[in-house]
Amino acid sequence: KIxxxxxxxxxxxxxxxxxxxxxxxxxxxxxxxxKSHILERHKARRSDAMDNESQxxxxxxxxxxxxxxxxxxxxxxxxxxxxxxxxxxDKSVTxxxxxxxxxxxxxxxxxxxxxxxxxxxxxxxGTSEHSISHDDLTRITKDMEDSAHLDCSRHLGVALGVALAxxxxxxxxxxxxxxxxxxxxxxxxxxxPCEGLFISVAFKLLILLLGSWALFFRRPKAFFPRVFVFRxxxxxxxxxxxxxxxxxxxxxxxxxxxxxxRGVVQFAVSLVDALxxxxxxxxxxxxLRQLQPQFTLKAVxxxxxxxxxxNVGHLSIQRAAVWILENYYHDFPVYNxxxxxxxxxxxxxxxxxxxxxxxxxxxxxxxxTGQSRAVIAAAARRRDNSHNEFYYEExxxxxxxxxxxxxLVVAVEEAFxxxxxxxxxxxxxxxxxxxxxxxxxxxFASMARAMQKYxxxxxxxxxxxxxxxxxxxxxxxxxxxxxxxxxxxxTAGPTIQYHKDRWLAKQWTLVSEEPVTxxxxxGVVFVLKRQDFSLVVSTKKIPFFKLSEEFVDPxxxxxxxxxxxxxxx
Amino acid sequence: SYLISFSxxxxxxxxxxxxxxxxILGFSIGGGIDQDPTQNPFSEDKTDKGIYVTRVTQGGPxxxxxxxxxxxxxxxxxxxxxxxxHDQARKRxxxxxxxxxxxxxxxxxxxxxxxxxxxx
Numbered sequence: 001k002i003x004x005x006x007x008x009x010x011x012x013x014x015x016x017x018x019x020x021x022x023x024x025x026x027x028x029x030x031x032x033x034x035k036s037h038i039l040e041r042h043k044a045r046r047s048d049a050m051d052n053e054s055q056x057x058x059x060x061x062x063x064x065x066x067x068x069x070x071x072x073x074x075x076x077x078x079x080x081x082x083x084x085x086x087x088x089x090d091k092s093v094t095x096x097x098x099x100x101x102x103x104x105x106x107x108x109x110x111x112x113x114x115x116x117x118x119x120x121x122x123x124x125x126g127t128s129e130h131s132i133s134h135d136d137l138t139r140i141t142k143d144m145e146d147s148a149h150l151d152c153s154r155h156l157g158v159a160l161g162v163a164l165a166x167x168x169x170x171x172x173x174x175x176x177x178x179x180x181x182x183x184x185x186x187x188x189x190x191x192x193p194c195e196g197l198f199i200s201v202a203f204k205l206l207i208l209l210l211g212s213w214a215l216f217f218r219r220p221k222a223f224f225p226r227v228f229v230f231r232x233x234x235x236x237x238x239x240x241x242x243x244x245x246x247x248x249x250x251x252x253x254x255x256x257x258x259x260x261x262r263g264v265v266q267f268a269v270s271l272v273d274a275l276x277x278x279x280x281x282x283x284x285x286x287x288l289r290q291l292q293p294q295f296t297l298k299a300v301x302x303x304x305x306x307x308x309x310x311n312v313g314h315l316s317i318q319r320a321a322v323w324i325l326e327n328y329y330h331d332f333p334v335y336n337x338x339x340x341x342x343x344x345x346x347x348x349x350x351x352x353x354x355x356x357x358x359x360x361x362x363x364x365x366x367x368x369t370g371q372s373r374a375v376i377a378a379a380a381r382r383r384d385n386s387h388n389e390f391y392y393e394e395x396x397x398x399x400x401x402x403x404x405x406x407x408l409v410v411a412v413e414e415a416f417x418x419x420x421x422x423x424x425x426x427x428x429x430x431x432x433x434x435x436x437x438x439x440x441x442x443x444f445a446s447m448a449r450a451m452q453k454y455x456x457x458x459x460x461x462x463x464x465x466x467x468x469x470x471x472x473x474x475x476x477x478x479x480x481x482x483x484x485x486x487x488x489x490x491t492a493g494p495t496i497q498y499h500k501d502r503w504l505a506k507q508w509t510l511v512s513e514e515p516v517t518x519x520x521x522x523g524v525v526f527v528l529k530r531q532d533f534s535l536v537v538s539t540k541k542i543p544f545f546k547l548s549e550e551f552v553d554p555x556x557x558x559x560x561x562x563x564x565x566x567x568x569x
Numbered sequence: 570s571y572l573i574s575f576s577x578x579x580x581x582x583x584x585x586x587x588x589x590x591x592x593i594l595g596f597s598i599g600g601g602i603d604q605d606p607t608q609n610p611f612s613e614d615k616t617d618k619g620i621y622v623t624r625v626t627q628g629g630p631x632x633x634x635x636x637x638x639x640x641x642x643x644x645x646x647x648x649x650x651x652x653x654x655h656d657q658a659r660k661r662x663x664x665x666x667x668x669x670x671x672x673x674x675x676x677x678x679x680x681x682x683x684x685x686x687x688x689x
Contacts (some may be wrong), residue, residue, distance in 0.1 A: 564608040565655055566623050568597040569662045 164235065165212065168242050168275055172201055175249055175268040183257050190261045197265045204272045211279050215286070224318045229517050230285045238278055245271050290315050295520050296540050299324050299332075303533035304339070306332050311542070317526055318516040324537055325508060325528065334495045335533060338459035397457075404454040409487050411450035415443040416483040440473035454490060463498055464490065578643065581672045583634040594662060594670065595629020596622050596636055601655030611639040613677060619643070620650045620658045622674075637676060644673035 176198075179187060245267075253264055293311035297320065300307040308331050312323055419439050422428070434442065451469065455461040476486050510516060511534075512526040522541040527534050585592035600609055602618045611621045622640045625632050642650045645661045653661070662670060 562608075563604045563655070564599065565604065566597050566599045567655065567659045568624070568626075569594045569659060 161235075164239060164242075168238055169205065169209070171242055171245065172205065172268040172272050172275075175245075175253075175271065176201070176265060178254065179258075179261060179264050182254075183259075186257065186259050187261045188259055190265070194262055194265050197262075197269050201265075201269055201272055204269075204276060208272070208276055208279060211276075211283075215279070215282060224322070224516075228319075229316065234278065234282050234285065237281075238275070241271075241274055241278065245274075289313065290319070294542055295522070296542055297324060297520075297537050298540070299328065299535050299537045301332060301335070301533055301535055303335060303337070308332065312520070314519055316517050316519055317512055317514065317524065318510065320520055320539075321508075321510050321516075321526065321528055321537070324535065328495070328535065330494045332494060334463065334498060336459060336463075337532060401454075401457050404450070404457045405487075408447070408450045408454045408490070409483075411447040412483040412487045415446045416486070418443055418446070419477065421480065436474045436478045437470070439477050440470050444470060444473060451490070458490075460490065468498075578673060578675045579635070581631075581634050581636050581674055583630050583636065583670050583672065585668050585670070586630045592663070592665065592668065593629070594631050595626040596631040597624040598642070598655075598658055598662070599623040601658055602652055603654045612641070617641075618652075620653065620655075636672070636674065640674040640676050642672055642674050646671055 249267065252258065253267070258264065290313040292313050294313050295311070297310045297312055298307060299310065308327070310324065310327055312320055315323065419434075419442065422433060452461075455464055472489050473486060475481075476483075507530070509529040510526060511529055512524075514524060514526075516526075518524075520539050522539060524539040525536065527536050529535075583594055585594055598620050600606070600612075600618060600620045604618065606612065606618045607615045609615070609617065609621060611623070612619070620642045622631075622636060622638055622642065625636055625638050642658075644650055645658075646667065648661050650658055650661065
């Protein structure tokens, strides 16, 4: 029971939230654990470097990528840096004994949390009498999912980010306008140079606006469990920049009522330039740095061993995880648990034939390992023919699949010959003219049986409902595809081509020994877990290539015959 | 017991036979420093670019004198034949003013060695 609870609690994790998720109240009923290891928790709390299970969920929400979240993270970042003194990089580990409640971090912190909420919610005890039933959790989960978009915390984050953006954007304008408003009479007249500067300010602001729109205002593709370090950095930078400019402005210009308007305008222009450079820095840090491939990631699915290699650049572990997942959905064949197990007839109980008797003294621990080793060794030596059965079973299955597939292909080809596209010159009465859907339905009947048998043999029937097959047929017919496409569709394809239900939740858990905001390094291994299987990702550095040059003169290609003559004398 | 294989050198004196305008010796040679040594079926070391006897005509002067197929010719009338081109070798063997050529040959002969050791 722990496993499903754990998973649904994962849904409730709010990585960025400032407010408590409602579940906390519910779970607060759990008995509070004595603060036996509060100390180590406190020490290890805000540090990114924890052996933890961070959370990654696939809600596409704006806050992942917008400046708002950066701003929000920036606030948390500064809180964090204040409250902690450089314990980043600590590898202290919180050991959670099972049966522990989750929520004592509330009592020790104010409104900053949520990293810890993430860390400590991974174990939900099913043994306490205060635990919630599964139904309650699913109900709350649904509410959470539905209301995810209205989550106040995220809105707050977005709002803050937008506020910072507006502040940065409007500051130059304010710099320009305030002298005009406040002490217009005293200002020296400023002719052409000022006008030139006005135009340049206008266009630079426009460029900044477009650039920011292009870079930041995108739908986020993922929720990251941890703050995105570069974004936080940029937020801090922008904030500091704007604040320092305001400080200077306030002291030098407002207080002293500077009359040199040209100087003021140049001051504003310099701010805009600085903002553009920060934007350039953002482009380089967020987009460009990761482009050049530096590492090769090998992703292996634990259930059936399907593996792929990917080249990535400098990324943090969480971003690399997102990258891997994006590629997973279109590269890996869909996970089909029915195909995993050996048929029961093959797996015989090999060990059952042996009984181990212990003679002599009763040293239990030694004996147990010794016993198991003896049994394994004996079983290995015993001659068994299960590999034979496996081989013949496989060959038989292969044959059956091929036969069914041949039948299916023939049926599909025949079915497609029944319809053809309406040409302009054909005269048919309206009753006989069909739209693609009806055409699909018309021909589906003739191939349904063969299709069903094929799907059953390859154990794919849960992935293809009749509705989905009809839709695919409609698609093929509309685009004049040959029947081969229709038949090919039924081989196991990548996960993303199936209906959303089959994606089996976009809920993944990132398990890593290193803090997930660390960059990738050679030898880093992290695991992306789901209920039934996990993706184990290991990193290898791309080797450094020493490329040397060799010049070949085109005229140097000369050849002679190989001689082996025989002369008689 | 183990097999002994050794090569030994033999001096062979061939009297050329006159056939029309030519003096023939009655065998064929292969090899030379300008040839491909890996194609030589008779050499033990495939980088050996020496001159080898590739054919011996039946009843010819070479066979009569005792030359055998697979022999490596080391010297002809005192001239070294281990580092010559194919054409140079041919020329040294077919000098028009010589009627007798004295060859120093070496032969990989396992059979002979075993036979001789058995006989003795």
